Amino acid sequence: MGVTVRRPPSGIVSVLCLVLAGCGGGGSGPTTPPAPEVGESQAEIRIANSLSTDALVLNAIGTNPEANGLLATTKLVDLFSVSGGDPRILKQLHDPDAQKFMEYLVSCALGPNQTLWYYNPRGSNPGPRVWGGKAGLCTQWLTSAPSQACLNRVSACLLSRNNALGRRVELSIRGEVPGDPSIFYLEAMTKPAEYEPTTAVKLDSFAPCTASETGAQRDCGWTADGIGVCIPGSTVSLGAGGVVSCPGPAVGSSSGAQMVLRVCSGVVGCDSARTTNLGEGDSSCAGSEPIVTFTCPAEGYYSVMTAPWDSDDAGTASVDVSADSPTRYALSESQVFAVREGAFYGNVFDPKALATKVSVEEVQVGGERPRFVVVGDDAIIEGAIYRKMYSCYDPSWGDGAAYSSHRVCALPNAGANCAATVAGPCWGSAVKPSLPGRCEVNDGPQVPGDGDYERCKDPYGNVWKEPVTTFLHDPCGPVSDDQTGKLCGRTVRPRKER
Numbered sequence: 001m002g003v004t005v006r007r008p009p010s011g012i013v014s015v016l017c018l019v020l021a022g023c024g025g026g027g028s029g030p031t032t033p034p035a036p037e038v039g040e041s042q043a044e045i046r047i048a049n050s051l052s053t054d055a056l057v058l059n060a061i062g063t064n065p066e067a068n069g070l071l072a073t074t075k076l077v078d079l080f081s082v083s084g085g086d087p088r089i090l091k092q093l094h095d096p097d098a099q100k101f102m103e104y105l106v107s108c109a110l111g112p113n114q115t116l117w118y119y120n121p122r123g124s125n126p127g128p129r130v131w132g133g134k135a136g137l138c139t140q141w142l143t144s145a146p147s148q149a150c151l152n153r154v155s156a157c158l159l160s161r162n163n164a165l166g167r168r169v170e171l172s173i174r175g176e177v178p179g180d181p182s183i184f185y186l187e188a189m190t191k192p193a194e195y196e197p198t199t200a201v202k203l204d205s206f207a208p209c210t211a212s213e214t215g216a217q218r219d220c221g222w223t224a225d226g227i228g229v230c231i232p233g234s235t236v237s238l239g240a241g242g243v244v245s246c247p248g249p250a251v252g253s254s255s256g257a258q259m260v261l262r263v264c265s266g267v268v269g270c271d272s273a274r275t276t277n278l279g280e281g282d283s284s285c286a287g288s289e290p291i292v293t294f295t296c297p298a299e300g301y302y303s304v305m306t307a308p309w310d311s312d313d314a315g316t317a318s319v320d321v322s323a324d325s326p327t328r329y330a331l332s333e334s335q336v337f338a339v340r341e342g343a344f345y346g347n348v349f350d351p352k353a354l355a356t357k358v359s360v361e362e363v364q365v366g367g368e369r370p371r372f373v374v375v376g377d378d379a380i381i382e383g384a385i386y387r388k389m390y391s392c393y394d395p396s397w398g399d400g401a402a403y404s405s406h407r408v409c410a411l412p413n414a415g416a417n418c419a420a421t422v423a424g425p426c427w428g429s430a431v432k433p434s435l436p437g438r439c440e441v442n443d444g445p446q447v448p449g450d451g452d453y454e455r456c457k458d459p460y461g462n463v464w465k466e467p468v469t470t471f472l473h474d475p476c477g478p479v480s481d482d483q484t485g486k487l488c489g490r491t492v493r494p495r496k497e498r
Contacts, residue, residue, distance in 0.1 A: 051101075051161045053164045053419055054097070054164075057410060058097065058376070059095055059097035059101045059358055060098040060360045060374060061089070061093075061098040063376075072151060072351075073145055076142050077142060077143060080117070082119045090119060091362075092360050093121055093360075095358070097374075099122075101158075104158055105154060107133060108161070109133065109135075109142075109157075110132075110136065111136035112134055114133035114142055115132050115133065116130065138150035148347075151349045155347050156345050156466060164406060164407070167197060168193075168196075169472070169474070170268070170474075170477070172336075173468050173471075174186075174468070174471065175466070175469060176444045184452070186447060188333075189330045190335075191224040194206040194269055196268075205218075205305065206223075207220055207221075208221060212311055216262060216307075218311065221307050221308070222262065222269070222305045222307040226303075227329075227331045228329035228330070230326060231326045231327075232300050236321065236327045237251065238251060238252065238320065238322065239261070239284065239291035239320065240252040240318060241290070242285075242291030244284075244291060244322050253289075253320075254316065255318075257308040258315065260280065260281065260306070261280065261292050261306060262280045262304070262305040262306075262307075263278040263279050263292050264276045264278060264303045265278055266303060268303060269303055279292045279293065339471060339475045341393070341394060341471060342404065343391065343452075343469045344390070345389075345391075346386070347389070348388075348389060353388040354387070358374065358375070361375050379417075382414075384408075384418045385419065389420035390420050390438075390459075390464070391404055392422070393422070395428065395429035397488075397490060398491055402486070402487055406478075407478055407479070421458070424436070427442050427453070438456050438458075439454060440455035451471065452469040454467060
């Protein structure tokens with residue numbers, strides 16, 4: 001699922017993090033550049049919700065009491081160092097779900113300029129690999145033991161990023177870190193996603209061109225620009241210096257190389273042959289500046305991509321919409337992600353609060369080479385496996401309890417293998433006055449208007465001060481297609497920006 005945490009450009013912190021990344025996290029690995037994080041955009045701080053619930057709750061690190069306890073008390077470079085990591089941890093990396101768990105943990109905890117090197121023992125080509133940071137909720141964990149507040153924030157981030165389907169769903173996560181409002185900064189202009197939602201694979205169009213290519217129909221070398229909203233069925237024109245009719249005023253502008261445009265339906269970019277491609281433009285009238293005229297899709301949202309006409313050239317496009325088009329372009333994060341889903345809070349990193357155990361065991365028969373087998377990942381546990389993780393739901397859901405169970409449980413119909421206990425509505429409502437809200441604050445004061453729940457209680461009355469609140473673009477995104485009519489109904493619908 002696509003979560004969105006964004007950070008404004010940083011100064012001194014970025015310089016420090018670049019130093020840490022360059023030495024592989026304190027000298028624990030090679031100095032070659034890290035590969036991009038799986039399922040993440042390099043162009044912005046966007047976190048995807050595509051961690052499957054099954055991988056979150058049944059993996060040989062998070063759900064292994066010994067490994068879990070080591071994580072909670074030890075700096076990451078000591079545990080995962082390629083040259084001298086903890087063998088108790090490294091053995092568990094034979095479990096692919098343990099590697100996926102760590103990939104998401106690192107991207108929640110570390111900043112965008114931090115990396116953690118580790119040794120991947122799996123496959124035909126074992127060797128050093130790297131996980132990349134993203135959200136920066138616990139940057140000190142790389143080189144020092146984490147605080148309890150750090151562990152709670154990373155736990156909430158991990159829980160917010162899971163769904164039973166492992167589907168990539170774009171979303172925005174919001175919260176508070178005392179003294180640092182930039183962590184949960186809301187982006188003034190949000191960009192289209194660059195990954196296919198069903199596969200979480202990056203679209204070809206956003207990859208660099210491996211050879212010189214030209215034109216608006218190529219599927220490489222594109223850049224995500226912005227998202228717009230329009231009246232379904234209406235005609236919309238936008239440009240980067242082109243004109244709608246000849247003669248006429250220029251719409252937008254371009255500089256440098258000749259530029260081309262592509263418009264896609266929804267909040268995700270597209271390749272040229274996709275059905276979501278609404279139109280492309282490389283010129284207008286007798287000029288080389290592009291214009292695109294298209295019909296607003298049924299969902300009312302569209303995404304814009306830009307690229308030089310020649311992939312070997314460099315240029316910029318300043319996209320704008322024609323004055324008579326019934327649309328609004330360059331929407332902000334809060335405008336695109338307007339459906340408040342709920343909040344996630346608690347602590348994953350408590351080995352005494354695990355309901356089961358998963359481990360990697362070494363097996364050797366006769367003179368054969370040792371094999372590593374994952375044991376316990378087929379367990380079926382009633383309720384939550386992480387006994388100290390909780391979620392609450394926004395009261396605007398038609399059936400918040402049912403929606404939330406499908407969100408946090410790998411086996412929702414049986415109420416089993418859940419990542420958290422659903423505590424109830426986050427906030428009280430007149431519709432169901434018998435269900436009191438679990439959170440004491442409806443909108444944290446650090447970023448006024450961002451709608452983050454704060455100080456949320458578990459069913460035992462304990463207050464958790466580090467919740468993460470999630471906002472969706474599509475309320476049906478995290479649930480299976482056959483359940484959308486039952487689960488994602490809202491009693492209050494967000495107003496579209498016009």
